[in-house]
Amino acid sequence: MTANKQVNVLIVDDIAADARLFQLVLADTEGIGEITVEPDYRQVMTHFEQKDTPAIVLFDVGACESAKLEKLHELSRDIDAYLIATSADSPKETVLEIFKAGAQDYLTKGHFSSDELLLKVKVGLLKYKEIEQLAWVKRTGDFETWRYDKASKEIYFSNKKNILQFLADDLENKDLFLEEMREVLENFITVKSSKKTIAFSLPEKEKYFLLNIDPSYKQENSTDVKGIIQDISDRKKLEKQMDQSHQKYIDIFANSSDGIYLSSLMGHPKECNKSGLEIFGFTEEDLLQSNIHRFFDGDKSNEVLVDIASRKPVKNREIEIIQEGGARRNCLISVVYFSDKTDVYTGIIRDITERKIAEKIQRTRVLEKESNQLKEEFIAGISHEMRTPMNAVVGLSNLLLDTDLDDEQRGYLKSIHYSSEQLLGILNDILDISSLQNGKTIFEHKDFDVHDMLNNLIHNLSYKVMDKEVRLELAIDPELPKILKGDKLRINQILFNLAGNAVKFTDKGYVKIACNLMGQSGDSILIKFAISDTGIGIPQEKQDAIFESFTRIQYKQRNYEGTGLGLAISKNLIEQQGGKIWVKSTPGKGSTFFFDMVLEIGSEPKIIEKKPEVNTIIVNPKRILIVEDNKMNQLVARKLLAKRWPEMEILLANNGQEALDLIDKDIDIVLMDLHMPVMDGYEATLAIRANPDSDISSLPILAMTADAQIQEGDKVKKNQLDGFIVKPFDPGLLYEKILLHLNQTEA
Numbered sequence: 001m002t003a004n005k006q007v008n009v010l011i012v013d014d015i016a017a018d019a020r021l022f023q024l025v026l027a028d029t030e031g032i033g034e035i036t037v038e039p040d041y042r043q044v045m046t047h048f049e050q051k052d053t054p055a056i057v058l059f060d061v062g063a064c065e066s067a068k069l070e071k072l073h074e075l076s077r078d079i080d081a082y083l084i085a086t087s088a089d090s091p092k093e094t095v096l097e098i099f100k101a102g103a104q105d106y107l108t109k110g111h112f113s114s115d116e117l118l119l120k121v122k123v124g125l126l127k128y129k130e131i132e133q134l135a136w137v138k139r140t141g142d143f144e145t146w147r148y149d150k151a152s153k154e155i156y157f158s159n160k161k162n163i164l165q166f167l168a169d170d171l172e173n174k175d176l177f178l179e180e181m182r183e184v185l186e187n188f189i190t191v192k193s194s195k196k197t198i199a200f201s202l203p204e205k206e207k208y209f210l211l212n213i214d215p216s217y218k219q220e221n222s223t224d225v226k227g228i229i230q231d232i233s234d235r236k237k238l239e240k241q242m243d244q245s246h247q248k249y250i251d252i253f254a255n256s257s258d259g260i261y262l263s264s265l266m267g268h269p270k271e272c273n274k275s276g277l278e279i280f281g282f283t284e285e286d287l288l289q290s291n292i293h294r295f296f297d298g299d300k301s302n303e304v305l306v307d308i309a310s311r312k313p314v315k316n317r318e319i320e321i322i323q324e325g326g327a328r329r330n331c332l333i334s335v336v337y338f339s340d341k342t343d344v345y346t347g348i349i350r351d352i353t354e355r356k357i358a359e360k361i362q363r364t365r366v367l368e369k370e371s372n373q374l375k376e377e378f379i380a381g382i383s384h385e386m387r388t389p390m391n392a393v394v395g396l397s398n399l400l401l402d403t404d405l406d407d408e409q410r411g412y413l414k415s416i417h418y419s420s421e422q423l424l425g426i427l428n429d430i431l432d433i434s435s436l437q438n439g440k441t442i443f444e445h446k447d448f449d450v451h452d453m454l455n456n457l458i459h460n461l462s463y464k465v466m467d468k469e470v471r472l473e474l475a476i477d478p479e480l481p482k483i484l485k486g487d488k489l490r491i492n493q494i495l496f497n498l499a500g501n502a503v504k505f506t507d508k509g510y511v512k513i514a515c516n517l518m519g520q521s522g523d524s525i526l527i528k529f530a531i532s533d534t535g536i537g538i539p540q541e542k543q544d545a546i547f548e549s550f551t552r553i554q555y556k557q558r559n560y561e562g563t564g565l566g567l568a569i570s571k572n573l574i575e576q577q578g579g580k581i582w583v584k585s586t587p588g589k590g591s592t593f594f595f596d597m598v599l600e601i602g603s604e605p606k607i608i609e610k611k612p613e614v615n616t617i618i619v620n621p622k623r624i625l626i627v628e629d630n631k632m633n634q635l636v637a638r639k640l641l642a643k644r645w646p647e648m649e650i651l652l653a654n655n656g657q658e659a660l661d662l663i664d665k666d667i668d669i670v671l672m673d674l675h676m677p678v679m680d681g682y683e684a685t686l687a688i689r690a691n692p693d694s695d696i697s698s699l700p701i702l703a704m705t706a707d708a709q710i711q712e713g714d715k716v717k718k719n720q721l722d723g724f725i726v727k728p729f730d731p732g733l734l735y736e737k738i739l740l741h742l743n744q745t746e747a
């Protein structure tokens with residue numbers, strides 16, 4: 001209730017001239033707002049159904065017709081306005097009737113001065129405000145009247161409502177309360193404040209009060225101040241709670257990582273938090289001027305918007321949001337409608353773009369892994385399938401070469417033998433690259449003599465350059481330590497690949513292998529190899545592609561053999577040992593392939609004392625068990641063994657079960673195929689190891705496998721096998737392994 005609030009006046013009069021006169025007098029009066037005229041007294045109530053209800057009514061009762069008086073009565077009963085009755089006629093009895101009907105004042109038409117009317121209206125104004133205040137007090141809760149005696153400083157309460165009952169129970173607080181109230185009032189009086197409501201509180205008790213002071217205290221002779229007091233603690237508590245929950249809402253709104261916005265059902269935004277602005281990619285100012293639904297996109301967005309427009313539930317539905325800059329975000333939207341059926345809703349948007357990307361990557365990874373696994377299984381399968389018949393081809397052609405043949409036959413056979421070995425080479429390359437790409441290759445970390453390795457390499461290459469005018473050169477850095485630690489076989493494989501290519505693509509000039517020490521830190525050295533040739537060279541634009549699998553350059557003049565895998569394998573082998581490979585080449589002049597690698601310096605092997613004489617006697621096998629399901633391979637193995645040890649007894653088992661039936665302690669060694677029907681080699685080996693007779697359980701068992709990827713240390717050791725021979729066998733290697741295992745056990 002502000003002091004300068006304007007009140008409206010209603011003139012109910014069927015005489016237009018009178019109404020006009022009232023209007024003129026009251027116009028521009030301070031505190032008076034709208035002045036309305038209603039000529040039909042029966043329509044008076046309609047003016048109280050609107051928002052700007054009149055506070056003062058000038059009601060013409062005419063010649064005191066009962067219908068009009070009755071209406072006046074009705075007004076006084078139902079509304080809070082200040083009623084001034086007007087009449088042209090004013091005999092005493094009539095005036096009495098008028099007051100009885102509920103008018104608060106009376107004015108005789110035709111006899112009043114404009115001042116008199118103004119005064120009456122002003123009184124009406126004040127009274128109305130009091131009425132309104134009272135109505136407000138009534139609305140807001142309990143109250144109690146008090147009186148403060150200025151002279152004695154005593155406060156008296158009417159005790160009608162006893163809202164201060166709580167004080168009676170607590171004397172200490174009562175004193176506190178009285179003291180506080182007295183202070184407030186004294187303060188009020190001395191500053192001669194015009195304030196009529198003063199709030200004060202006992203915060204420790206969570207008690208809040210409102211004092212309303214009767215304006216009459218200002219009168220000169222008044223000895224006291226009067227008013228009402230209200231206990232507004234409950235309202236305060238409620239307000240506090242409201243504040244808290246409002247604060248909670250504000251906190252959630254402001255700090256939520258979800259975007260939260262308030263918008264009309266048609267998409268006109270009213271408010272949006274920081275996260276929301278980030279999701280929409282807008283400043284608050286710009287967003288509030290656009291239609292928020294415009295940024296919704298994706299298949300399901302339309303359905304969501306239709307549901308929002310008809311206040312249907314929307315919970316965690318996927319939509320896309322197109323940001324101001326055009327970028328797209330994947331989001332989940334949930335919507336809360338207000339229960340009072342307003343057209344405003346709250347939208348909660350969760351940005352799941354990163355989650356979606358992560359899920360996609362995860363899915364691709366799983367797919368990739370699955371397809372790699374399939375590829376690997378496929379290659380391993382093919383390897384087995386191809387190696388088994390090749391074993392027969394290589395083995396049997398080896399055996400045939402040792403028989404009496406005429407020159408033509410020998411020539412054909414040599415071609416078969418050569419081709420099958422080449423086929424085997426390709427197969428080995430494919431298996432190599434597959435295992436490298438799957439990160440399955442394990443590198444050794446053993447001492448080796450790098451000078452020996454390089455000299456051997458040159459020796460092996462010398463066969464390849466025999467028919468060419470190509471010189472082989474080796475340049476080893478004198479600073480390079482002799483013994484290094486690493487995987488000698490793999491480094492040799494890389495060098496052989498690169499030098500083999502150099503020889504292949506060079507007809508004249510030289511092929512040079514250089515090895516340089518580039519740096520040293522503690523026990524680690526950086527070593528760089530360079531393989532140069534004076535061959536056909538590689539065009540600049542092909543120099544990157546040649547390192548990829550199956551890339552070969554086509555030459556019009558000549559066809560070079562190869563699969564295009566050598567460099568891919570070398571690159572993988574180098575990189576997996578922490579090095580890198582690169583090439584410099586000029587077509588027609590030659591190429592140099594470089595690779596570097598960090599290796600550790602190894603230690604010279606200790607000189608081993610000569611073994612006593614007895615140990616130098618080699619024990620040859622007398623009884624051997626071959627476990628193999630493939631008849632061809634049985635034949636090859638049998639023939640090869642018989643060739644070396646003609647006196648030896650050979651037992652044959654077609655599968656693991658037959659091997660268990662045949663086994664006895666007089667057998668010297670078992671050659672065990674791994675993949676067999678009925679019982680495979682792993683199972684048979686475990687069964688032999690479990691034999692209670694230690695002479696049987698400790699028999700040396702060598703796996704015969706077509707799986708070129710088999711490595712010592714993994715499947716072999718886990719399955720208690722002593723070693724393995726890869727099919728198709730190299731006869732020398734087969735004899736060597738048998739002797740090695742036989743003599744190790746015997747010694």
Ligand code: ADP
Pocket residue numbers: 501502505533535536537538546551552553554561562563564565566567568591
């Ligand atoms: P390939 O088994 O075909 O030799 P590589 O991967 O070893 O496969 O080599 C890929 C291609 O790179 C070769 O086919 C050849 O065109 C080219 N290349 C490799 N080394 C040399 C070289 N020293 N001189 C010329 N070309 C070479």
